[in-house]
Amino acid sequence: MDALSVSHVSKTYRQKKKGAVPLQALDDVSLTVKPGEIHGLLGPNGAGKSTLISLIAGIIRADQGKIEVFGVDVEKETEKAKVLEGIVPQEGVYEMAFTVREVLYYFSGMYGVPIAERNPRIDKALEDLALSDKADERARGLSGGMKRRLMIAKALIHKPKLLILDEPTAGVDVALRQKIWELVRRLRDEGTTILFTTHYLEEAEQLCDRITLINHGRIIKEGNLKEIQKEFSKNVISFELFDRNVPHLPNVTPEGSEFHYPMKELEADMQAIASHYNGNLKSVRSEAASLEQIFLTLTKD
Amino acid sequence: MQNLTPVFALVAREVKRFQKIWLDTVVSPIMSMILFLAVFGVVSGGRDVAGIPYLAFVYMGLLTMTMVNASFSNPAFALVIAKNVGTFMDLQITPVPPWGVGLAYAFAASIRGIITLLIALLATVWFIPISGVANPLLLIVSVVLIGVAFGMLGVIFGMYAKNFEALTFVMTFIIQPMIFLAGTFYSIKQLPGIWPTVSLFNPMHHAVNLVRYSVTGYADSAPMVSLAVMAVFAVAIFIPMQWITTRNLKAS
Numbered sequence: 001m002d003a004l005s006v007s008h009v010s011k012t013y014r015q016k017k018k019g020a021v022p023l024q025a026l027d028d029v030s031l032t033v034k035p036g037e038i039h040g041l042l043g044p045n046g047a048g049k050s051t052l053i054s055l056i057a058g059i060i061r062a063d064q065g066k067i068e069v070f071g072v073d074v075e076k077e078t079e080k081a082k083v084l085e086g087i088v089p090q091e092g093v094y095e096m097a098f099t100v101r102e103v104l105y106y107f108s109g110m111y112g113v114p115i116a117e118r119n120p121r122i123d124k125a126l127e128d129l130a131l132s133d134k135a136d137e138r139a140r141g142l143s144g145g146m147k148r149r150l151m152i153a154k155a156l157i158h159k160p161k162l163l164i165l166d167e168p169t170a171g172v173d174v175a176l177r178q179k180i181w182e183l184v185r186r187l188r189d190e191g192t193t194i195l196f197t198t199h200y201l202e203e204a205e206q207l208c209d210r211i212t213l214i215n216h217g218r219i220i221k222e223g224n225l226k227e228i229q230k231e232f233s234k235n236v237i238s239f240e241l242f243d244r245n246v247p248h249l250p251n252v253t254p255e256g257s258e259f260h261y262p263m264k265e266l267e268a269d270m271q272a273i274a275s276h277y278n279g280n281l282k283s284v285r286s287e288a289a290s291l292e293q294i295f296l297t298l299t300k301d
Numbered sequence: 302m303q304n305l306t307p308v309f310a311l312v313a314r315e316v317k318r319f320q321k322i323w324l325d326t327v328v329s330p331i332m333s334m335i336l337f338l339a340v341f342g343v344v345s346g347g348r349d350v351a352g353i354p355y356l357a358f359v360y361m362g363l364l365t366m367t368m369v370n371a372s373f374s375n376p377a378f379a380l381v382i383a384k385n386v387g388t389f390m391d392l393q394i395t396p397v398p399p400w401g402v403g404l405a406y407a408f409a410a411s412i413r414g415i416i417t418l419l420i421a422l423l424a425t426v427w428f429i430p431i432s433g434v435a436n437p438l439l440l441i442v443s444v445v446l447i448g449v450a451f452g453m454l455g456v457i458f459g460m461y462a463k464n465f466e467a468l469t470f471v472m473t474f475i476i477q478p479m480i481f482l483a484g485t486f487y488s489i490k491q492l493p494g495i496w497p498t499v500s501l502f503n504p505m506h507h508a509v510n511l512v513r514y515s516v517t518g519y520a521d522s523a524p525m526v527s528l529a530v531m532a533v534f535a536v537a538i539f540i541p542m543q544w545i546t547t548r549n550l551k552a553s
Contacts, residue, residue, distance in 0.1 A: 059393045060552045078551070079396035087394045093387040095314070097321040106317065109310025110395040 410452025
């Protein structure tokens with residue numbers, strides 16, 4: 001059984017403005033997340049990531065298609081599916097007047113955690129997220145990083161089987177990002193399935209077992225990151241030039257200080273590059289395509 | 302059987318929330334009531350209504366008004382605040398069913414209404430010529446019913462309203478006229494023409510009538526009819542509350 005199964009889901013938003021064209025946020029989207037994996041959902045702004053997360057969380061209704069979390073239909077058995085999910089939204093969401101402990105106490109109750117179990121779970125979550133000394137402070141007084149950790153504690157307090165993180169490291173410092181990565185890996189090792197969206201492709205490369213690339217509401221690539229990289233790395237030769245302003249071979253694209261050449265056959269193409277650029281060639285290599293290169297290639301309009 | 306822990310937890314969270322801001326939620330309405338009583342105490346000049354001192358008569362209306370205002374505004378403002386600061390998402394992602402969200406807010410509203418009523422009572426009853434409670438059981442049933450019913454009305458408007466302006470509009474143009482035309486400050490029997498009959502269609506009249514009858518033994522209209530009307534009002538209002546809550550928690 002898949003941890004998450006999204007099958008042929010479409011979603012169009014009607015526009016309030018009269019005569020405005022409806023916005024198709026998702027178009028026949030299907031993806032699966034296997035139990036125990038870290039799955040990255042990547043895409044540019046407006047690609048449909050947040051809509052997909054909202055559908056999985058049961059916050060909005062799909063126009064068509066089916067979403068199942070560990071075999072539970074999100075549309076038909078919404079409450080049952082929600083118990084299986086833990087959501088970390090992009091923005092901090094908590095009662096301003098409550099202390100950290102109170103936020104977690106009532107939130108865990110809303111997930112059905114019995115009263116007797118709440119405080120031990122809160123203590124554990126606060127310890128895991130290095131917030132124990134802030135337990136009795138008001139949530140609104142926490143620093144940005146602590147608020148982000150509180151949001152993660154909220155999502156974990158009922159021990160979800162599927163943890164959904166919507167850009168969990170956006171705007172956090174490097175040290176906290178590393179801690180969040182550590183936590184995500186540990187949760188995966190303990191058996192929690194993780195779906196997260198991110199803008200940081202390096203983060204996806206570091207963490208994800210599998211990724212899904214989404215653009216304009218459609219899935220454009222899904223699979224094992226290493227396999228995708230392998231697929232794309234066959235096709236790229238990267239080189240640097242002493243003088244960049246020279247006539248280029250067809251299909252050469254600049255990226256930073258480098259140029260990329262779509263490769264068909266390594267030896268012949270290397271020779272073509274060497275003879276075309278001759279003494280102007282500073283370095284040349286064939287390497288695994290970075291996720292950034294793959295992302296840019298696939299999302300190029 | 303459905304696990305009710307999420308619903309009870311939400312009730313507890315809402316009670317905790319209004320306890321945290323008790324100056325706004327409890328003290329302010331009591332101050333308003335004391336001011337009303339001071340004014341009515343001065344102007345009543347020893348008049349009575351159907352043999353009851355006017356101050357005692359209007360006191361029951363004021364207590365009911367204070368409680369209704371507290372019960373209505375608690376969920377209404379809490380939900381609009383939640384939408385504005387983002388905590389509404391807590392309701393959307395947790396497994397509290399829509400009926401549970403609506404009823405949790407309504408019960409918490411009822412608790413706030415009753416606490417406000419009790420504190421108002423303790424703060425002012427010493428100055429009012431009342432000798433006792435005529436029908437304590439009916440008073441308890443009525444107070445709970447009124448709190449839950451107007452709490453559900455507050456949920457409806459809280460779910461509907463996107464901002465505080467919309468709520469202020471509702472308070473000014475719906476709730477306040479309901480209170481002032483309910484016989485809160487006068488007996489509806491004193492009204493001319495068809496207005497006594499029109500007042501019978503105002504649920505607020507039946508709320509005031511029930512509380513007044515329970516304490517003083519005087520009623521403008523049959524108390525059991527008022528009890529039935531409040532019960533029907535509470536059941537009837539559950540339907541639109543359930544509809545709008547479901548719609549808000551899961552947008553189409």
